[in-house]
Amino acid sequence: MKNNEQQALHRAMSALQEAECIVLGGGAGLSAAAGLAYGGERFTASFAPFIRRYGLTDMYSSGFYPFRTQEERWGYWAKHISLNRYEATVTRLYRDLFQLVRHKNYFVITTNVDSQFEKAGFPADRIFEVQGNYGYLQCAVACHDRLYNNETAVKEMLEQTINCTIPASLVPMCPVCGGTMDPHLRINAYFIQNEGWHQANEAYQRFLSAAEEKKTVLLELGVGYNTPGIIRYPFEKWTHQNRNATLIRLNKSDPEGMKENESKTISITSEMQDALSAWIAGDE
The missing domain is CATH 3.40.50.1220 (TPP-binding domain)
Structure with a gap:
């Protein structure tokens, strides 16, 4: 030094x-x-199937990737949230x-x-x-302000992910408006x-x-x-x-x-x- x-x-x-x-x-x-880290070896070791399929380069930019379906989107986000919120110890x-x-x-x-x-x-x-916090979900258009703990849902998504995709039945849906949900992160104007x-x-x-x-x-x-x-x-x-x-x-x-x-x-x-x-x- x-x-x-x-x-x-x-x-x-x-x-x-x-x-x-x-x-x-x-x-x-x-x-x-x-x-x-959101890139480098930690990313490549954890997201190899997603890298091959979508050409993803790091976890930050991957959060904005235009996945074709909600099943594919949550296939990615389940792994992202699990790795950074639930698998990562202090x-x-x-x-x-x-x-x-x-x-x-x-x-x-x-x-x-x-x-x-x-x-x-x-x-x-x-x-x-x-x-925000990885541990919660919110309505994607903020139709109401309640946040939802996602630990159980994320675990179920991971367990049933096949080819980077979750079953349609596990896609999080807003219990109020019936629309899609987002991780509780400041990713758009609906945070x-x-x-x-x-x-x-x-x-x-x-x-x-x-x-x-x-x-x-x-x-x-x-x-x-x-x-x-x-x-x-x-x-x-x-x-x-x-x-x-x-x-x-x-x-x-x-x-x-x-x-x-x-x-x-x-x-x-x-x-x-x-x-x-x-x-x-x-x-x-």
């Missing part, structure tokens, strides 16, 4: 130790660093992250939909999953923001308001430019507006930030696990 990286890690550790509040922002790069990176902040006053905002924060021990009432979503958002906003006059660390983890308006830009703005704020950005490919925040930003491009291990060791 280079000297500048070591210095950044020491600065970050000091800021975390002194922090009265910590806001964690988890992006796609965090889960990728934890081993839950990862070391998320466990270490919880160990780092568990005795602090913290809140999590994340664009990730894989429940890794909750699996690692973060209480649900301290997590705002802005983009449901129900009472639970708004309660989480309000809890997050209350936390930010209470932190304004306190020593606060915004710990940004693996957030790029896919949806920068959810975590990255708001973190920059909040850091700029609050004199006691420090922004710690862990991001291998996009470490840059606002010049106005240069003195209040600690950018770290080393491996996330290395950084967390160093911080935890320093906190013991």
Whole structure:
């Protein structure tokens, strides 16, 4: 590790130790660093039949593939949801992250939909999953705002998938309008923001308001430019507006930030696990 990286890690550790509040922002790069990558060997090993049949290249773009039938679509989505929500156990990176902040006053905002924060021990009432969660289904046209747990349905689909296709009888249908259903993900304008979503958002906003006059660390983890308006830009703005704020950005490919925040930003491009291990060791 280079000297500048070591210095950044020491600065970050000091800021975390002194922090009265910590806001964690988890992006796609965090889960990728934890081993839950959407491409590469993990994708090719799990989706070989779908790759041969449809020419799919990764799990992100595959979510927008125009499958010819709902039976084919859910043949894919059952495997996608199962792999990322039900087969994936809690990862070391998320466990270490919880160990780092568990005795602090913290809140999590994340664009990730894989429940890794909750699996690692973060209480649900301290997590705002802005983009949804793999564990639920919703009406595809949002005719009502109820969400439906999909674990049993996904398991049945997987068990009866043949040639990348599920039986017509297992295609999820909306119990209210009779139309199709979607995973509860922000994939179009019909994403449901129900009472639970708004309660989480309000809890997050209350936390930010209470932190304004306190020593606060915004710990940004693996957030790029896919949806920068959810975590990255708001973190920059909040850091700029609050004199006691420090922004710690862990991001291998996009470490840059606002010049106005240069003195209040600690950018770290080393491996996330290395950084967390160093911080935890320093906190013991």
